[in-house]
Amino acid sequence: MTMTSADLDQALEHARARYVAANPASAAAYEDARAVFPGGTTRSTVYYPPFPLTVGSGAGARITDLDGHEYVDLLGEYTAGLYGHDHPVIRRAIEGALDAGWGYGAPGPGEAQLARVLCERFDSIERVRFTNSGTEANLLALATATTFTGRTSVLVFAGGYHGSVLSFGADGRPLAIDVPHRWVVGTYNDVAGTDELITQHAGDLAAILVEPMLGAGGCVPARLEFLQLLQRRASEVGALLILDEVMTSRMSGGGLQDRLGLRPDLTTLGKYVGGGLSSGAFGGRADVLDLYDGGGVPHAGTFNNNVFSMAAGLAGLTELFTPAVADELFERGEHLRSRLNDVGSAAGVQWTGLGSIMTVHFQRTAITNAADIDPAPGLRELFHLEMLHRGVYLARRGLVALSLSIGADECDRFVEAVGEFVRRFDGVVS
Numbered sequence: 001m002t003m004t005s006a007d008l009d010q011a012l013e014h015a016r017a018r019y020v021a022a023n024p025a026s027a028a029a030y031e032d033a034r035a036v037f038p039g040g041t042t043r044s045t046v047y048y049p050p051f052p053l054t055v056g057s058g059a060g061a062r063i064t065d066l067d068g069h070e071y072v073d074l075l076g077e078y079t080a081g082l083y084g085h086d087h088p089v090i091r092r093a094i095e096g097a098l099d100a101g102w103g104y105g106a107p108g109p110g111e112a113q114l115a116r117v118l119c120e121r122f123d124s125i126e127r128v129r130f131t132n133s134g135t136e137a138n139l140l141a142l143a144t145a146t147t148f149t150g151r152t153s154v155l156v157f158a159g160g161y162h163g164s165v166l167s168f169g170a171d172g173r174p175l176a177i178d179v180p181h182r183w184v185v186g187t188y189n190d191v192a193g194t195d196e197l198i199t200q201h202a203g204d205l206a207a208i209l210v211e212p213m214l215g216a217g218g219c220v221p222a223r224l225e226f227l228q229l230l231q232r233r234a235s236e237v238g239a240l241l242i243l244d245e246v247m248t249s250r251m252s253g254g255g256l257q258d259r260l261g262l263r264p265d266l267t268t269l270g271k272y273v274g275g276g277l278s279s280g281a282f283g284g285r286a287d288v289l290d291l292y293d294g295g296g297v298p299h300a301g302t303f304n305n306n307v308f309s310m311a312a313g314l315a316g317l318t319e320l321f322t323p324a325v326a327d328e329l330f331e332r333g334e335h336l337r338s339r340l341n342d343v344g345s346a347a348g349v350q351w352t353g354l355g356s357i358m359t360v361h362f363q364r365t366a367i368t369n370a371a372d373i374d375p376a377p378g379l380r381e382l383f384h385l386e387m388l389h390r391g392v393y394l395a396r397r398g399l400v401a402l403s404l405s406i407g408a409d410e411c412d413r414f415v416e417a418v419g420e421f422v423r424r425f426d427g428v429v430s
């Protein structure tokens, strides 16, 4: 059976009406917020029409919205919520920081220890500096690269997301609000084309900024050959390779770079690195990071070393997310994605990703870069609403990021929900 676009419209209309009827408190919260927040939220990512669910509480792998519905949280705060919503180890670390007071305007306890753990775990990170977010980590890494090299061009890739002001659409265009670097935009996974671009811009290339898997851009893993090319050519032309591991650093104790045998000049981190609190970091070659020492370049930031993120980050990395646990989580994700593809691929419901991070797509064709992705907004909306209806919380765009709280039961429940969707909307992908 092939579902027509009229069938899809009808299914969507039904799912939307059911969603609106079930969520009056979230609807009211959204209307209220619109008076003060343009767009109704302070974070574009969490908005979806007709209004997002407002979540009132979370515990373990569950969240509860204002209307009292409980969901299995498979979004995991867009990968930052690695430790779930109330892990006792994280709570204890924050309470310890609370007990000692905060806001010292001075180095505090924990930050150098957290830095040491990162330097020990990531082979390529010899020195590190903390920031407040992944966006800031990338901004600083880029500024570091242009200052270090004395050059101005930066190679990035269509579909890359490196932060709110460092975002590149599938068509390769920077957003209007992007910071004004001299961008050169390549095609992700295009080895020959990228090689050529690097040659063209060799004399002025300060940095190549790349995610080893397009994260927000649809969970498209890079070909190893592509990343190896970037590493080799960056070194040949005197540019710095900045590997944005804000999402992918969870793929092993030493990041995805360790799994792939890469050694970038700089790496950016964020998300779970502060234990689920605001955080980011950029680090790498000592001779480059020494700009901030012998080079005399300042890098300030009131909250770079805020005691809560430092304490929670340290506890998380040392007591919970050990390299062995990172490997286990990777395998759990690989297994889940393969089960989801078993359930959906014949129907054109395919999952791309790596380890514990994945995104659904509604197409039968292969995806190697952002332009290959069918945005399929209607199907994404339907899938999202149907998952919510079944008590499964994920992103409207179809992103799933497993937290450590997600176990076999939650995975089974999710596979079951996706299976039901596939059966119910058989023929949904033509």
Ligand code: PMP
Residues within 6 Å of the ligand: 078, 132, 133, 134, 135, 136, 138, 161, 162, 163, 164, 211, 215, 216, 244, 245, 246, 247, 270, 271, 279, 280
């Ligand atoms: N880089 C990547 C790869 C990301 O996924 C994100 C966040 N989604 C960022 C950078 C920006 O991080 P933040 O939201 O903490 O600014």
